[in-house]
Amino acid sequence: LSSPSAVDGASAASGGRKFLGDLPFFAHRDATGRHRMASSMSLSKRNAGNDVAVGARDNFALFLKSLPTSLSERTKNTHADDDAPAIRVILGNEAGDADSIVSALGLAYVESLKRGGDRETMAVPVVSVARADVSLRRDVVLLLDLAGIDAKGLLHVDDDVVTSRLLPPPSSSRSSPEVELELTLVDHNRIRSSLSHLSDAVVEIVDHHEDEGSHRGVTADSGRRVIAFEDGRATVASACTLVAERLFATIDDSTNKMTTIDRGLGLSLLGVILLDSVNMLPAAGKGTKRDEDAMQQLLRRTNWSSPGSVASPLLDATTMRRIFPKGLTDAPDRKALFEALSGAKNDPRFWASLSPTDCLRIDYKKFTVPEGGDGRRTVSSSIGLSSVLLDMDSLLAKDGFREDLASFLSKSDVDLLGIMTVDFSDGVPRREMLLTGSDAVVVASFAEHLLNHTDAAFLEIAERRECVVEDGGEGPGDDDVGAVRVFRQGNGKGSRKQVAPVLLAHASSKQSHSLL
Numbered sequence: 439l440s441s442p443s444a445v446d447g448a449s450a451a452s453g454g455r456k457f458l459g460d461l462p463f464f465a466h467r468d469a470t471g472r473h474r475m476a477s478s479m480s481l482s483k484r485n486a487g488n489d490v491a492v493g494a495r496d497n498f499a500l501f502l503k504s505l506p507t508s509l510s511e512r513t514k515n516t517h518a519d520d521d522a523p524a525i526r527v528i529l530g531n532e533a534g535d536a537d538s539i540v541s542a543l544g545l546a547y548v549e550s551l552k553r554g555g556d557r558e559t560m561a562v563p564v565v566s567v568a569r570a571d572v573s574l575r576r577d578v579v580l581l582l583d584l585a586g587i588d589a590k591g592l593l594h595v596d597d598d599v600v601t602s603r604l605l606p607p608p609s610s611s612r613s614s615p616e617v618e619l620e621l622t623l624v625d626h627n628r629i630r631s632s633l634s635h636l637s638d639a640v641v642e643i644v645d646h647h648e649d650e651g652s653h654r655g656v657t658a659d660s661g662r663r664v665i666a667f668e669d670g671r672a673t674v675a676s677a678c679t680l681v682a683e684r685l686f687a688t689i690d691d692s693t694n695k696m697t698t699i700d701r702g703l704g705l706s707l708l709g710v711i712l713l714d715s716v717n718m719l720p721a722a723g724k725g726t727k728r729d730e731d732a733m734q735q736l737l738r739r740t741n742w743s744s745p746g747s748v749a750s751p752l753l754d755a756t757t758m759r760r761i762f763p764k765g766l767t768d769a770p771d772r773k774a775l776f777e778a779l780s781g782a783k784n785d786p787r788f789w790a791s792l793s794p795t796d797c798l799r800i801d802y803k804k805f806t807v808p809e810g811g812d813g814r815r816t817v818s819s820s821i822g823l824s825s826v827l828l829d830m831d832s833l834l835a836k837d838g839f840r841e842d843l844a845s846f847l848s849k850s851d852v853d854l855l856g857i858m859t860v861d862f863s864d865g866v867p868r869r870e871m872l873l874t875g876s877d878a879v880v881v882a883s884f885a886e887h888l889l890n891h892t893d894a895a896f897l898e899i900a901e902r903r904e905c906v907v908e909d910g911g912e913g914p915g916d917d918d919v920g921a922v923r924v925f926r927q928g929n930g931k932g933s934r935k936q937v938a939p940v941l942l943a944h945a946s947s948k949q950s951h952s953l954l
Contacts, residue, residue: 496696496700497700497702497744498543498544498547498585498587498700498702498703498706499585499586499587499588499702501546501547501550502543502547502563502587502591502592503588503591505546505562505563505592505593506591506593506599508560509525509560509562509593509599512525512560513525513603513617522617522618523560523617523618524559524560524617524618524620525559525560525562525604525617525618525619525620526549526559526560526561526562526620526621526622526641527562527563527564527604527605527619527620527621527622528542528545528546528549528561528562528563528564528621528622528624529542529563529564529566529595529605529621529622529623529624530542530565530566530624530625530626530677531566531623531625531626531630531803532566532567532626532630532632532802532803532804533566533567533801533802533803533825534565534566534567534571534572534575534801535575535578535801536575536577536578536581536709536710536713536714536779536783537625537676537677537678537710537713537714538566538624538625538626538677539565539566539567539575539578540578540581540678540706540707540709540710541624541625541644541676541677541678541680541681541710542563542564542565542566542624542625543563543565543587543592543706544678544681544682544685544703544706544707545561545563545622545624545644545681545684546561546562546563547703548681548684548685548688549561551688551689551696552688552691559620561622562593562604563592563593564593564594564595564600564604564605565589565592565593565594565595566595567594567595568594568595568596569594569596569597571799571800572589572594574792574796574800575783575800576752576782576783576785576788577713577779577780577782577783579752579782580750580752580753580778580779580782581705581706581709581710581779582706583748583750583751583752584705584709584748584750584761585701585702585703585705585706585709586701586702586748587702587706603617604617604619605619605633605636607632608635619636619639620639620641620642621636621639621640621641621642622640622641622642622643622644623640623642623643623644623645623653624643624644624645624677624681625644625645625646625647625677626645626647627643627645627647627649627650627652627653627663627665628650628652628653628806629652629653630804631804631806631820634806637652637653640653640656641656641662642656642662642663643656643662643663643664643665644664644677644680644681644684645664645665645666645667645677645680646665646666646667646672646673646674646675646676646677646679646680646935647665647667647672647935647938648667648670648935648938648939649665649667650805650942664680666679666680666728671936672726672935673726673728674726674728674729674732675711675714675715675724675725675726675729676710676711676713676714676715676729678706678707678710678711678714678732679711679714679728679729679732681707682707682711682732682735682736683728683732685699685703685707686735686739689739698739698740698741698744699736699739699740699741700740700741700744701740701741701742701743701744703740704736704737704739704740704741704742705740705770707732707736708733708736708737708740708770708772708775709775709776709779711729711732711733711736712733712772712775712776712779713776713779713780713783714729715729715730715733716776716780716865717772717773717776718730719865721865721866721930722865722866722867722930722931723931724931724933733772737769737772740769742767742768742769743767743768748766749766752782753778757774757778760774760778761774761775761778783827784827784862786828789826789827789828789832790828790832793836793838793842794833794836794837794838794839794842794843794846795842795845795846797824797826797828797833797836798824798826798842798843798846798857799824799846800824800826801824801825801826802822802823802824802825802850803822803823803934803938804820804821804822804850804852805820805821805822805823805938805941805942805945806819806820807819807820807821807942807945807946808946818853818854818880818884818945819853819945820851820852820853820854821852821853821854821855821856821938821941821942821945822850822852822854822855822856823855823856823857823858823934823937823938823941824855824856824857824858825858825860825933825934826857826858826859826860827859827860827861828859828861829859829861829868829870830859830870830872830902830905830924833857833859834905834924843855843874847874847875847876852875853875853876853877853880853945854873854874854875854880854881854884854941854945855873855874855875856871856872856873856937856941857871857872857874858870858871858933858934858937859871859872860930860933866930867930867931868930869926869927869929869930869932869933870902870924870925870926870927871888871899871924871925871927871937872905872922872923872924872925873885873888873921873922873923873924873925874921874922874923875921877921878921881921881922881923882921882923883944884941884944884945885901885923885925887940887941887944888925888940889901889925891944893940893943893944894940896929896932896936897927897928897929897932897936897937897940898927898928898929899925899926899927899928900925900926900928901923901924901925901926902924902925902926905922905923905924
């Protein structure tokens with residue numbers, strides 16, 4: 439792998455990163471100043487729901503490249519007496535890891551392959567993190583490179599076309615909807631709090647996390663609520679496995695003329711499932727039979743000789759030969775592909791180069807706790823969890839950690855902030871956790887729950903008391919961010935997917951006002 443500077447420049451601080459450029463299309467406004475896209479409804483109705491360039495249906499990268507233009511053609515010159523064009527936005531979770539990004543892209547493509555059905559709706563995947571932040575996700579950048587996908591051409595959640603027309607903020611002053619919006623949530627099952635005003639637009643969920651009970655109008659019986667989580671654990675390691683299963687079913691449909699999988703799509707799905715299952719390493723405890731079956735089918739059914747894969751500037755020639763020992767027109771070596779992607783994601787040099795703030799925001803999720811209706815408060819109304827691929831001591835030792843932690847906590851606007859660190863020894867994860875918040879009583883309540891409650895016993899939590907620092911001491915202290923508690927987690931298999939439900943269950947428990 440090349441050095442971190444190949445992606446982020448010499449410094450990963452905000453001022454030093456190379457941001458992915460905006461497309462001129464995204465900034466278009468009409469003469470009135472309103473955000474409107476510039477094609478007639480007759481064209482959109484004639485072309486139905488999948489207005490993509492000729493040949494794009496057979497090529498994943500071309501399909502994605504064609505979307506901004508197709509979206510513009512679908513919605514421009516819409517008059518007041520026209521029906522708003524129907525758009526299905528497919529969106530991953532706010533952490534925006536490889537699974538969230540690629541599952542959204544892949545599901546939109548699979549939907550475009552389907553025959554019949556609601557042909558008036560166009561599926562549009564949106565990258566669920568800001569355009570500037572994609573460069574921090576080195577595994578995503580590498581995988582998209584290998585699949586021949588130009589990340590600059592994808593729609594991102596902060597692009598003007600998205601914020602003004604597809605996912606407008608609650609303060610939007612639009613007098614009438616410019617699109618008839620539907621939302622598919624992938625890799626999560628509760629819409630992020632910043633888009634909660636669009637909750638009624640959610641019509642489908644494809645996920646593998648514990649069901650948070652939101653969007654109850656989207657039912658399992660309808661086939662629109664697919665949540666691969668049973669008996670306290672995920673039944674697939676990756677949302678991309680669910681997309682792959684839908685892809686296989688679509689190809690096997692006798693009405694579909696597609697018989698093999700495009701190389702770019704096959705490689706993208708395979709790479710993410712390898713990452714999320716840790717290449718089915720038993721010690722990681724991630725992969726399931728469904729993940730393995732999906733990977734085997736992808737390897738077997740993908741047309742590896744089709745266009746779509748290119749050499750990546752992030753890899754040297756020797757690594758490329760290890761990934762594709764028989765050349766770029768043949769299947770990749772599974773182990774070598776996993777090691778390259780995992781190395782890009784976990785590279786210690788890269789994480790050492792990041793500021794504390796970038797470490798915290800690169801894989802962050804906010805959870806909102808439903809309000810109680812019985813006159814008593816919940817322990818907490820919101821929790822933020824950051825996953826950091828670095829050992830805890832190295833994170834705490836970063837310059838400016840205390841100040842960055844205080845700033846991140848304030849901007850996150852949560853009652854409890856958790857930082858989950860993980861590093862690997864011979865492929866075995868070692869996990870630690872930090873809890874902090876402005877209210878020491880709230881932090882103590884969660885700490886007590888993790889240490890002593892039977893629901894948290896499987897995590898094997900033990901406090902690192904040497905990391906508790908008094909006011910005015912060295913390191914993260916009460917004077918800046920409130921209480922700070924640090925723990926070792928004996929169960930290395932307990933990722934955020936397992937920890938979040940434990941914290942949320944405690945957060946939603948009712949406490950009298952006198953206790954808080």
